[in-house]
Amino acid sequence: MFSVLRHYGSVAACYLRLTFQQQLEYPLFLASWILMIPIQYFSGIYLLKVITDHFHHLNGWAFPDLMFIFGLGLLSHGLMVVFFINSWMIGRMVIDGTFDRLLLRPMNVFFQLIASYFNFIGFIDLIPGTIIFLYACSLVGFEWTLPNILKLVLILVGAVFIRAALFVMIGSIAFWTKKNAAVHHFTLVILERTTMYPLNLYPYLIQVLFTFVIPIGFISFYPASAFLDRDRFVLPFDLALLTPIIGFVFYYLSQLIFNWGLRKYESAGT
Amino acid sequence: MSIIQVERVVKDYITVVKKPGVRAALKSLLFPEKKTVRAVDDISFTIEPGEIVGYIGPNGAGKSTMIKMLSGILHPTSGHIRVCGISPQQNRKAVVQNLGVVFGQRTQLYWDLQLRESFELLRRIYRVDQKTFRENMEMLQAILGLEDFISRPVRQLSLGQRMRGDLAAAMLHSPSILFLDEPTIGLDAEAKHAIRNFIKEINKAKKVTVILTTHDLDDIEELCSRVIIVNRGKIVEDGPIGAIVNKLTPMRLLEIELKEFASVRPHPAAEIVRHDGLHVSYRFDKNQISASDLIADLSKQLPIRDLSVKDPTIEDAIREIYKEKELVSRGA
Numbered sequence: 001m002f003s004v005l006r007h008y009g010s011v012a013a014c015y016l017r018l019t020f021q022q023q024l025e026y027p028l029f030l031a032s033w034i035l036m037i038p039i040q041y042f043s044g045i046y047l048l049k050v051i052t053d054h055f056h057h058l059n060g061w062a063f064p065d066l067m068f069i070f071g072l073g074l075l076s077h078g079l080m081v082v083f084f085i086n087s088w089m090i091g092r093m094v095i096d097g098t099f100d101r102l103l104l105r106p107m108n109v110f111f112q113l114i115a116s117y118f119n120f121i122g123f124i125d126l127i128p129g130t131i132i133f134l135y136a137c138s139l140v141g142f143e144w145t146l147p148n149i150l151k152l153v154l155i156l157v158g159a160v161f162i163r164a165a166l167f168v169m170i171g172s173i174a175f176w177t178k179k180n181a182a183v184h185h186f187t188l189v190i191l192e193r194t195t196m197y198p199l200n201l202y203p204y205l206i207q208v209l210f211t212f213v214i215p216i217g218f219i220s221f222y223p224a225s226a227f228l229d230r231d232r233f234v235l236p237f238d239l240a241l242l243t244p245i246i247g248f249v250f251y252y253l254s255q256l257i258f259n260w261g262l263r264k265y266e267s268a269g270t
Numbered sequence: 271m272s273i274i275q276v277e278r279v280v281k282d283y284i285t286v287v288k289k290p291g292v293r294a295a296l297k298s299l300l301f302p303e304k305k306t307v308r309a310v311d312d313i314s315f316t317i318e319p320g321e322i323v324g325y326i327g328p329n330g331a332g333k334s335t336m337i338k339m340l341s342g343i344l345h346p347t348s349g350h351i352r353v354c355g356i357s358p359q360q361n362r363k364a365v366v367q368n369l370g371v372v373f374g375q376r377t378q379l380y381w382d383l384q385l386r387e388s389f390e391l392l393r394r395i396y397r398v399d400q401k402t403f404r405e406n407m408e409m410l411q412a413i414l415g416l417e418d419f420i421s422r423p424v425r426q427l428s429l430g431q432r433m434r435g436d437l438a439a440a441m442l443h444s445p446s447i448l449f450l451d452e453p454t455i456g457l458d459a460e461a462k463h464a465i466r467n468f469i470k471e472i473n474k475a476k477k478v479t480v481i482l483t484t485h486d487l488d489d490i491e492e493l494c495s496r497v498i499i500v501n502r503g504k505i506v507e508d509g510p511i512g513a514i515v516n517k518l519t520p521m522r523l524l525e526i527e528l529k530e531f532a533s534v535r536p537h538p539a540a541e542i543v544r545h546d547g548l549h550v551s552y553r554f555d556k557n558q559i560s561a562s563d564l565i566a567d568l569s570k571q572l573p574i575r576d577l578s579v580k581d582p583t584i585e586d587a588i589r590e591i592y593k594e595k596e597l598v599s600r601g602a
Contacts, residue, residue, distance in 0.1 A: 014390060018391060025382045098376070101378050103342060106364075107363070
């Protein structure tokens with residue numbers, strides 16, 4: 001057991017070093033992201049400011065609350081991009097055959113897929129994420145107590161796992177269809193529109209869908225509601241703590257689907 | 271004991287039949303017409319430790335599919351495969367630990383990084399200890415001449431250098447079996463020579479069993495003691511090259527240069543395939559008439575200045591198979 005952990009740890013450390021070097025090979029490419037990403041998200045938050053300046057609130061949400069959701073959503077997005085970016089690549093790897101190489105090495109396939117790329121561009125997402133979130137915290141009067149900080153960490157971990165699980169499931173579609181780019185792009189757009197803006201802006205059916213079928217609401221909307229004491233659904237226990245639980249369940253489900261798809265891939269072939 | 275055992279292996283692919291036209295495309299979307307394509311059709315063979323086997327056949331004959339099944343990437347529809355006594359389908363990790371695989375058209379090296387970085391990653395993945403790693407690197411460097419480019423990013427390497435890097439990467443963990451899928455594709459003569467030399471060396475020094483698919487018949491002639499020829503998913507021939515060439519192409523060509531113009535007549539056991547001024551070519555079946563008998567007969571009729579007998583090459587033998595394939599598919 002210990003030797004297995006050491007084996008995987010040593011390979012993960014090597015992957016980390018190689019991807020770091022790999023990304024430093026193209027410094028201008030990284031620099032262009034440093035320019036683009038903050039522009040993208042600060043302009044998003046500016047638009048919210050313009051809207052709330054005119055209408056004072058959006059369906060009961062004032063600007064500081066909106067900023068809190070937006071920042072929370074962006075933080076888990078950035079972390080997901082750092083650690084799970086390769087879940088976006090399954091479709092491409094199946095088509096160009098690089099996926100076969102994972103099967104030729106004596107290690108767990110999912111581990112190789114995920115560990116083989118740490119994307120530092122995600123850290124660039126975290127820059128506007130952190131600024132927006134901290135500023136929102138000061139506006140809404142978020143209390144930096146130990147229980148609150150612990151809850152926040154659990155929520156972020158849970159939210160990252162919900163996002164990762166979603167992309168693993170979408171990626172696994174490629175094992176059957178060989179092509180999942182359209183679904184993948186659609187998911188990216190949906191995630192952006194539903195995690196950075198309050199879910200209850202949307203029609204009732206969509207709220208049900210993103211609560212019970214695809215638990216996107218638990219990435220930022222429900223935890224933010226709980227923190228801001230604004231929950232509409234009365235549930236027996238703290239909504240904020242549901243995120244990590246749902247995160248792990250959803251992630252486990254994505255593993256089942258991935259392994260099912262992998263068996264299908266091996267038996268069908270390309 | 272055989273190092274590779276393949277027993278009655280079948281692999282079917284299910285594909286959707288596509289027809290031209292919008293109406294047909296819509297119909298196919300709603301009611302897909304599925305067709306089973308048998309890529310590998312009831313193939314059995316065994317390979318002994320230390321053999322170099324050429325696995326050859328025309329495009330679409332099921333070569334890559336077989337390599338993928340032997341290495342555990344694909345599962346056969348039916349039949350059994352054992353590599354070192356283990357099923358690659360049931361225990362993939364155990365089998366691949368003892369396997370090196372090179373796909374000529376794809377690299378497993380990190381494109382943007384120095385060649386040595388990819389080696390370090392593989393050392394960790396296959397858990398090669400430092401001492402073995404150093405020894406293997408020394409041996410690989412000596413045969414492949416890696417020192418010239420081991421510190422260069424892979425994207426800057428020539429195709430021949432990259433292929434040498436890929437071969438080294440596949441051998442770092444001292445596997446006892448090496449699968450090479452078109453290892454010399456697109457290489458120049460010198461690089462081809464280096465790679466053939468490497469295959470011979472590791473086979474001799476480390477008793478590595480090699481299976482290679484290729485369209486380059488020089489590879490086979492130089493390397494393989496045995497070839498398995500497949501076509502349309504079935505084994506057509508399996509044996510030493512010489513025997514296969516003999517069996518498939520018993521025809522020989524006798525080329526004669528005449529001293530002066532003469533009336534040239536066919537021989538009962540040989541047909542004239544070319545007659546052009548002073549040059550005449552006869553084709554004959556060496557099982558029907560020996561070359562010396564034919565020459566003796568002809569020299570009674572013709573004023574011969576010079577002559578030569580051409581042996582068929584493995585290429586001719588393969589062409590016979592490909593021709594057969596065309597005939598069959600035209601007939602069907």
